[in-house]
Amino acid sequence: AQSVTQLDSQVPVFEEAPVELRCNYSSSVSVYLFWYVQYPNQGLQLLLKYLSGSTLVKGINGFEAEFNKSQTSFHLRKPSVHISDTAEYFCAVSDRLDDYKLSFGAGTTVTVRA
């Protein structure tokens, strides 16, 4: 099974500033990669996914992520955050041999301040 590390548990950021959330996974075998967001008192919602092709993936709400195979990373970025981006963000990985199962990171809580 994959091991997923989210390097920051808490990220405070000011409104309109950029944010980067870091995610590394354990295996270099072919993988599918996801970022999910969880707003307070809600379930998880898919932000974006990497399946194949271009390593730069664009998602909803202005987020993007870059897949780096050599570094086994899938970092999430947004150039300018809003108060409404305050949420917990989860990186998830599945490998192509077992592709219906996801391994999740511990989560990164983003708090956006005015």
Place this chain on the structure above:
Amino acid sequence: DVKVTQSSRYLVKRTGEKVFLECVQDMDHENMFWYRQDPGLGLRLIYFSYDVKMKEKGDIPEGYSVSREKKERFSLILESASTNQTSMYLCASSLEGAGASGREGSYEQYFGPGTRLTVT
């Protein structure tokens, strides 16, 4: 839109009680999953089901069982609730895996709103 619903948002049970958490999806998905979410640990897979009456253990199945009698419904059962099972429980569903269907993206998981269970 895919909709995954869970029977309760909040539940309080006593130690030793049998607890049922219900999950229903309306998109004819093959796969269904039960996770628990704890601060600092992310989501951990308890059980999943890839077809009616079929199930497989996830990473933390101890103290739990599941039932899938109909395709749209997946139940999580705590046979004898304990305080260390106090947690947020999330249900998810997905279409068959890309390996089976050949359709990339068909395995995206859709989540319900969660049930916060407190065992006292």
